[in-house]
Amino acid sequence: MFEFRKTGHRQRQTVLLRAWVAGLFALVCLLLLAGRLWYLQVVRYDNLSARAEQNRITIVPVPPRRGQISDRNGAVLAQNLRDYTLTVTRAQVRGDVGELLDRLGELVYLSESDRRKFMRLYQQSGRYAPVLLRNNLNDIEASWFAVHAYRFPGVSLEARWVRSYPMHESAAHVLGFVGRISEEDQQELEESGQLGNYRGTMVIGKKGVEKTWEKALHGRTGVEELEVTAGGRPVRELSRTDPVPGSNLELSLDIGLQQLAEAQFEGRRGALVAIQPHTGEILAFVSSPSFDPNLFVDGIDVENWRKLNESPDHPLINRPLYGTYPIGSTYKPFVGLAALELGLRSARELIPDPGYFELAGQKFRNAGGAVYGPTDMHRAIVVSSDTYFFSLGAQMDVDALHDFTQQFGFGRITGIDLDGERRGVLPSREWKRKTYKKPEQQHWYRGETVSVTVGQGYNAFTLLQLAQATSVLANDGVYMKPHLVRRIIDPLTGRFNYPVVGPQAAIQLKPDNLRVIREAMVDVVRKGTARRAFEGAAYQAAGKTGTAQVYSLRGAKYRAHAVDERLRDHALFMAYAPVDDPQIAVALIVENGGWGASVAAPIARTVFDYWLDPGRAAQRRARLQAEQTAREAQAEPVTAASAPGRPDTQPAPEDDEAPEPAPLPDEASAPEDGAEEENP
Structure with missing residues (x-):
């Protein structure tokens, strides 16, 4: 118990x-x-309250509409089209992405090319970066996907502005193209403090005007404040700051003239630049062959990239800007003017021309073995006597020639509003000392000046430089900066400004000396090597033909039919018209085309006929008058110094290797200007 x-x-x-x-x-x-x-x-009230508010409210960037690009007459060259796209964000995808694409393919057509390109970009992208899967969805495809969007987490349907180039290959090297923003682009934007302005933007200018005028074309990104559900679905808009669209650019190009000039190069490699001498406006800028910039907007596919990149014709190279060439006899008017200005020779002094010039026991021969007898400067330019200019080279100091011709734009960056311009080679003693390492190669020989004076030797200029020099010569030595963007137009107010105003420099030239060169160039067209090309013209042009050697003949006689097509001579021509009031200056090259007189000069004639047509000239005058009236109506006109978004162009890197000089003593020169066809 x-x-x-x-x-x-x-x-x-x-x-x-x-x-x-x-x-x-x-x-x-x-x-x-x-x-x-x-x-x-x-x-933790304040912190958690803010986080809760952020979960309820999201800030969405609103990308601006990119500025439109048009020619001087209002023809649209680059525009924006509304487009539906499908994008995929890796962090939101559930399961295998390949299975996701298979299921998605039942609703929306996905080609094998779409899938391959997507998988390549998907593997390279970050977890939170949207990757383009398919663009150009039509309204039916977009609405059908919108209904079934809940079945595809991580896949978004978006409406966007997409860049389009309605002229396709025409003026492609001028316009350039836009492409997806790369890591390198992001780094550059961050360094320049512009990254925030590109939130929500997928493309950026990569080449041409699209790149150099990117700041003006892009605009300013807007902001949209949205209330969203826990799943991220928008409920309502709380506030909005509208984006500011990019400025519209009016180019100085005339697309009619541009396409006409491009048609003359059909099936041929070459370049052409046409400039308005009094303003520096580029009227035509041809690089042949060309490419379609639409291929690059959303990333070019492998097949098209290989076709462009591996083509022996190099369609992606901007020939007027990047290609450097010996310009042959088109250099002679500038050499002749230099001799007159430097007092080395009078215009009427007769020089014997037995068909060759002898220096230190070596013979420099006329093209085609032509013999012209006693020749003054006027006749030397008209018939293109090499012997006359060879003898001039023996008298002339190469540094004095360098300093004089550089004023016209040879051997220096012109400053055109395009990236990648090359400086070329305008030889001098200092240039040779810097270029060559061996002491015996650094010495300048008189025989080298002899070759330089006929546009061969070390000379290597861009077609843009030759066209600019021709324009300055036509403008009596007044140097107008060459430019492609004629006006910048505000899309909201319609106000406009001009990025280039007034001359950049003026070369002090004696009127009598200018008249000698001008009259000789007139006779080249009237009764010299270019007379056949300009027969019956309603205007008087002044010009000079040229034929430039591609390789050294080593004493052999040149026979075009006996050499490979890509080793044949280049055909060149430079001219301006009308002589009494120059409205257009042209320089062009047909690579491996042969005779400048028979191949290049007819192209310039076609360009002049179009531009100087009385009906078109009257229309231009009416437009300029209306434009001047509108300009005066602006209360506060904007000058070039304050123009928004002006580009900072970068020249192309200089070559690491010195160019090989063209043949010097005792070698037959390239046949010049139809010398075998006629002997004036």
Whole structure:
């Protein structure tokens, strides 16, 4: 009995102890819960409240509409089209992406090319970067996907502005193209402090005007504040700051003239630049062959890239800007003017021309073995006497020739509003010392000046430089900066400004010397090597034909039919018209085309006929008058110095290797200007 009572007492104590322990544990938990609640509600209130608000409200960047590009007559060259796209964000994809594409393919057509390009970009992209899967969805495809979007987490349907080039290959090297923003682009934007302005933007200018005028074309990104659900679905718009569209650019190009000039190069390699001498406006800028910039907008496919990149014709190279050539006899008017200005020779002085010039026992021969007899400067330019200019080279200091012709734009960056312009080579003693490492190669020889004076030797200029020099010559030595963007137009107000205003420099030239060169160039067209090309013209042009050697003949006679097509001579021509009031200056080259007189000059005639047509000239005058009236109506006209978005162009890197000089002594020169066809 006693033992039973003792056991019952012990059990009550145990139960009581357990109750106290359980109660104490519950109290501790309650205190911890209360403490945690106090910590969250009081200590971390501000932080958690902000995070909760962020979960409810999202900030969405609104990319601006890119500025439109048109020619001088209003023809659209680059525009924006509304487009539906499908993008995929890796962080939101559930399961295998290949299975996702298979299921998606049941709703929206996905080609093998779309899938391959997507997988390549998908593997290279970050977890939170949207990757383009398919663009150009039509309204039916877009609406059908929108209905079933819940089945495809991570796939988004977006409406966007997409860049389009309606002229396709025409003026492609001028316009350039836009492409997806790369890591390198992002780094450059971050360094320049512009990255924030590109939130929500997928493309950026990569080449041409699209690149150099990127700041003006892009505009300013807007912001949209949205209330969203926990799943991220928008509920309503809370506030919005509209984006500012990019400025519209009016180019100086005339697309009619551009396409006409491009058609003359059909099936041929070459370049042409036409400039308005009084303003420096580029009227045509041809690089043949060309390419379609639409291929690059969303990333070019492998097949098209290989076709362009591996083509022996190099369609991606901007020939007028990047290609450097010896310009042959088109250099002679500038050499002749230099001789007159430097007082080395009078215009009427007769120089014997037996068909060759001899220096230190070496003979420099006329093209085609022609013999012209006693020749003055006028006749030397008209018939293109090499001997006359060879003898001039023996008298002339190469540094003096360098300093004089550089004023016209040879051997220097012209400053055109395109990236990648090459400086070319305008030889001098200093240039040779810097270019060659061996002491015996650094010495300048008189025989090298002899070759330089006929546009061969070390000379290597861009077609843009030759066209600019021709324009300056036509403008009596007044140097207008060549430019492609004629006007910058605000899309909201319609106000406009001009990025280039007034001359950049003026060369001090004697009027009598200019008249000598001008009259000689007129006779080149009237009765010299270019007379056949300009027969019956309603205007008087002044020009000079040229044929430039591609490789050294090593004393052999040149026979075009006996050499490979890509080793044949280049055909060149430079001219301006009309002589009394120059409205257009042209320089062109047909690579491996042969005779400048028979191949290049007819192209210039076609260009002049179009531009100087009386009906078109009257239309241009009417437009300029209306434009001047509108300009005067602007209360505060904007000058070039304050023009928004002006580009900072970068020249092309200089070549690492010195160019090989063209043949010097005792080598037959390239046949010049139809010398075998006629002997004036």
